[in-house]
Amino acid sequence: MPFILCGLMAAALVFSCTEKHPEPVEKPDVEETPSPEPEPEPEPEPEITPMLDIVFNADGSARDVSGNDYRVNTYEGLSLLTWDNPSYDGKMARFCHMPGADIPDSYYKFYYQNETKFKQKMSDGYSLEAIVMLDAVPDGAAEIKAFCSTEQGGTGIMVASSSQGKELTFLTNVSADGSSKWVWGKTGIVPERGRYYHIIGVWDKDNNQARVYVDGELKKTVQTTGSFNFPKSAACHWFCVGADPAPSSVRTAWRGDVAMARVYDEALTTEWVAEHWKKLNVNIPKATYLPENVMYMTTCNIQAGGKYTIAGKGFESSDELLIESIDGSYNAGCWCTAEESRTTADLPKNITDGKYKLFMRRGSELYPVGIAKFTVTDQANTLTAPKIIAHRGYHKNNVPENSIEALAKAQEYGYDGSEVDVWITTDGILVCNHDGTLAGKKIQDCAYAQVKDLTLGNGEKLPTFEAMLEQLATSDATRLVLEFKSHSTVERNNAAVDAALAMIAGKNIGHMIDYIAFDYDICKRIAAALPEAEVGYLNGDKAPADLYADGIMCIDYSYGNLNSHPNWIQEAHDLGMKVNVWTINNDNDLMIWMGKGVDYITTDNPDRLKIMIETFCEVTSPDEAL
Numbered sequence: 001m002p003f004i005l006c007g008l009m010a011a012a013l014v015f016s017c018t019e020k021h022p023e024p025v026e027k028p029d030v031e032e033t034p035s036p037e038p039e040p041e042p043e044p045e046p047e048i049t050p051m052l053d054i055v056f057n058a059d060g061s062a063r064d065v066s067g068n069d070y071r072v073n074t075y076e077g078l079s080l081l082t083w084d085n086p087s088y089d090g091k092m093a094r095f096c097h098m099p100g101a102d103i104p105d106s107y108y109k110f111y112y113q114n115e116t117k118f119k120q121k122m123s124d125g126y127s128l129e130a131i132v133m134l135d136a137v138p139d140g141a142a143e144i145k146a147f148c149s150t151e152q153g154g155t156g157i158m159v160a161s162s163s164q165g166k167e168l169t170f171l172t173n174v175s176a177d178g179s180s181k182w183v184w185g186k187t188g189i190v191p192e193r194g195r196y197y198h199i200i201g202v203w204d205k206d207n208n209q210a211r212v213y214v215d216g217e218l219k220k221t222v223q224t225t226g227s228f229n230f231p232k233s234a235a236c237h238w239f240c241v242g243a244d245p246a247p248s249s250v251r252t253a254w255r256g257d258v259a260m261a262r263v264y265d266e267a268l269t270t271e272w273v274a275e276h277w278k279k280l281n282v283n284i285p286k287a288t289y290l291p292e293n294v295m296y297m298t299t300c301n302i303q304a305g306g307k308y309t310i311a312g313k314g315f316e317s318s319d320e321l322l323i324e325s326i327d328g329s330y331n332a333g334c335w336c337t338a339e340e341s342r343t344t345a346d347l348p349k350n351i352t353d354g355k356y357k358l359f360m361r362r363g364s365e366l367y368p369v370g371i372a373k374f375t376v377t378d379q380a381n382t383l384t385a386p387k388i389i390a391h392r393g394y395h396k397n398n399v400p401e402n403s404i405e406a407l408a409k410a411q412e413y414g415y416d417g418s419e420v421d422v423w424i425t426t427d428g429i430l431v432c433n434h435d436g437t438l439a440g441k442k443i444q445d446c447a448y449a450q451v452k453d454l455t456l457g458n459g460e461k462l463p464t465f466e467a468m469l470e471q472l473a474t475s476d477a478t479r480l481v482l483e484f485k486s487h488s489t490v491e492r493n494n495a496a497v498d499a500a501l502a503m504i505a506g507k508n509i510g511h512m513i514d515y516i517a518f519d520y521d522i523c524k525r526i527a528a529a530l531p532e533a534e535v536g537y538l539n540g541d542k543a544p545a546d547l548y549a550d551g552i553m554c555i556d557y558s559y560g561n562l563n564s565h566p567n568w569i570q571e572a573h574d575l576g577m578k579v580n581v582w583t584i585n586n587d588n589d590l591m592i593w594m595g596k597g598v599d600y601i602t603t604d605n606p607d608r609l610k611i612m613i614e615t616f617c618e619v620t621s622p623d624e625a626l
Helices: 002-018 116-123 270-280 404-413 465-472 490-506 520-529 544-549 559-564 567-574 587-595 606-616
Strands: 052-056 062-064 073-075 080-084 091-096 107-111 126-134 144-150 154-159 168-176 179-186 196-204 209-214 217-223 238-241 255-264 292-296 299-302 307-313 320-325 331-338 342-346 354-362 365-376 387-390 417-424 430-432 479-484 513-517 535-537 554-558 578-582 600-603
Touching: 052 091, 052 107, 080 354, 080 365, 091 365, 126 144, 126 154, 144 168, 144 255, 154 196, 168 196, 168 209, 179 209, 179 217, 196 255, 196 270, 209 270, 217 270, 238 255, 292 365, 292 587, 292 606, 299 587, 307 606, 387 606, 404 417, 404 465, 404 606, 417 465, 417 490, 430 465, 430 490, 465 479, 465 490, 479 490, 490 520, 513 520, 513 554, 520 535, 544 554, 544 567, 554 559, 554 567, 559 578, 567 578, 587 600, 587 606, 600 606
Parallel strands: 299 365, 387 417, 387 600, 417 479, 479 513, 513 535, 535 554, 554 578, 578 600
Antiparallel strands: 052 062, 052 255, 073 107, 080 091, 091 255, 107 238, 126 196, 126 255, 144 154, 144 238, 154 168, 168 179, 196 209, 209 217, 292 307, 307 342, 320 331, 320 354, 331 342, 354 365, 417 430
């Protein structure tokens, strides 16, 4: 049985292997509908990236990460540090300048004068982007510039002066029909101290518009036509982070943070800006730990384990001073004792010579103070107080320089001296003004009747020297520092000197006046006429011994002259002469010149100098010193 079954199965297998498949049945001739072609995927929009993208490094330097590898120069100083704000992904640059001041250092520079492609792309339309925080309440006295390239042309992001409402502003300069004009992209926002703002300014050449955005929102559109104007001077063809270029200086300095500084080679659209703001996802909370009037010794001798004082209001005894070396290899915390106008830290015993970043810490918040250069010695700095000379009087808060009000304010605040400039008219009247020309009239070539009705910014008429003496006589708090301006001839100079000395003698007020001039013959004439008077020579080209031989007992020189001849301070003192330095305005320089032991400091910021003297010059014991 099994044999028969196997045979049948084998036969079946042979049959299945030899069976033919049926012929295929032909389909009717019907036209087929072709399958639809797949939709092509849309071309992705080209990514918009900046052509300049400045970021900040831990050591205080900066670099361009746009891919163009532009060089960004760092002008080091003690008013600039970089730091980590925990709410921002990247380093911030903190600028510790006086808002709106001229500065010698502590800024960044991207020089584009020779970057032809960069300039051409800007000429076709561009955008600026920045994240900024102003560590000040804008008083409107000057523009305060964060990221700028302006000088009779150019562009930038800034806080405007009071004439433009003290607003966060995107500024650009365009020309049409041969005339140029500034286009003010004002945001309507007066910046709050401590608040961070994301700003984009757009010059849209194709649509004849300037636009400005804050935190992704369009704030202002200004219709404008014409071509973009670069700064008039080629020496200013560079972007400054922390201030604004000038042909011979850096000006209108920023105080606070800059976290981003970018330039795009196209006019960004409203839609793009809004989406970009979402992607950035920047959420930096407003700083609330903001001490006021912060000042400190930037360059000084200290004692390891000794005391170090920082002036300012708003400190608490729970605050801590953090000291960090520039390379990050040294970090220390110092507990502080706070008073009404300062805080004093106990320095670590292991601190060594070097440059350090200084921060004040309260809880989780940091306040960047600045950079200090310490030299560790057995004897810490003690400072002697210089006398305060208000340059052209106290001319802040809309008080004009060389005005009666400027002298009155200097007297009110108790400054030691108030400087004033004097010219003589053709008919022998002495008037007070710094510049030789006022309202288009050259003062020394005019009769008094031609200039007497010219007004200053506060409504005062051009003051006469006699009116200035009358104001001086109302108080014995402040001396008048009388500068004779250099006239066109020796005869005119002599006429001005003789008229002034006669008037002073007639009013019996000579004991309240010092004399200065750039013209050496003027100085000799006064010294000969008044041997007991203090006469200062301004030009800076003579050694103290030369002046002493002519009875001129004060070297009254610029900081540049005295830096070039540092031995002149001691030489003058050895001869019993006085030393004045001018014109010192920023905190760091005021501190430095206080430490050099000069007798007088002439400054446009006498209020700041007075605070420094009150804070730092009252300590006498090395154990209580800085």
